[in-house]
Amino acid sequence: MLNRLSDAMNFQAQALTLRAERQRLLASNIANADTPGYQSKDMDFAKALREATSPATTANSNQTLTQRTQNALQSSLSAMTSMDSNTVDMDRERASFADNTVKYEASLRFLNGSIRTMLDAMKSPNAA
Amino acid sequence: MSMFNIFHISGSAVSAQSQRLNAVASNMANADTVAGPDGQAYKARQVVFQSVLAQNGMDQTDVGVQVVGVQENQTPGRRVHDPSHQLADADGYVTYSNVNSVEEMVNMISASRSYQNNLEVMGTAKSLLLKTLQMGQG
Numbered sequence: 295m296l297n298r299l300s301d302a303m304n305f306q307a308q309a310l311t312l313r314a315e316r317q318r319l320l321a322s323n324i325a326n327a328d329t330p331g332y333q334s335k336d337m338d339f340a341k342a343l344r345e346a347t348s349p350a351t352t353a354n355s356n357q358t359l360t361q362r363t364q365n366a367l368q369s370s371l372s373a374m375t376s377m378d379s380n381t382v383d384m385d386r387e388r389a390s391f392a393d394n395t396v397k398y399e400a401s402l403r404f405l406n407g408s409i410r411t412m413l414d415a416m417k418s419p420n421a422a
Numbered sequence: 423m424s425m426f427n428i429f430h431i432s433g434s435a436v437s438a439q440s441q442r443l444n445a446v447a448s449n450m451a452n453a454d455t456v457a458g459p460d461g462q463a464y465k466a467r468q469v470v471f472q473s474v475l476a477q478n479g480m481d482q483t484d485v486g487v488q489v490v491g492v493q494e495n496q497t498p499g500r501r502v503h504d505p506s507h508q509l510a511d512a513d514g515y516v517t518y519s520n521v522n523s524v525e526e527m528v529n530m531i532s533a534s535r536s537y538q539n540n541l542e543v544m545g546t547a548k549s550l551l552l553k554t555l556q557m558g559q560g
Contacts, residue, residue: 310554314424315483317550321428321543322485325435327536328442329471329487337483363483388539395546402553409558 330378342366434486464519
């Protein structure tokens, strides 16, 4: 029965963890903007979230978060090549970082809303 | 895991960029020095960056930066014919350093932009984590 309580929050919780992983990835890209030979990577978020929440993949439910992130990695498209073969495009990385930040906050608020709703439902009504 | 590692990643980037700024400052300070009696003028220095993969093997999303060494620019310094200079060599030439001030200024601007970007990443991660800690309250 407790499953039914946490199932409602499961989707947003998975989204939140994956957003945090993507945040780390983008931070690594920004940190290595000046490193020669560094290939910038991004995560296919939709694919990773789909795999994490689809009921069909119960076999994959043992996949650790790390493995799921690795599966969804892809190289970022780069607008211009540079002489030291560094493919980090600072403008795109910063835009993606800002985008990811807002979506992380959105997930957080939805999760908060779910928690609040459940707490309200659990409170005993004032009128007997 | 999760976002706490961002402090480690961005921290390493900030530290590497400040070493780069140190190198720029040294170069600018020594831009007008001349060769001493041993004939060796100041050579411009550059730091060499390299990615550092996180210690836990297969995790490729945790990539910091480190400075692996300092490279000296081997271009010969500028030679000026000035027999009256007290450090002129036997032919009357004085050898100055090989620092290119314009290049150093560009380097400085690029390093400080990277520094600011990484600071911003750290600040954003910190505020997101603080909000996460308050989940479910109030």
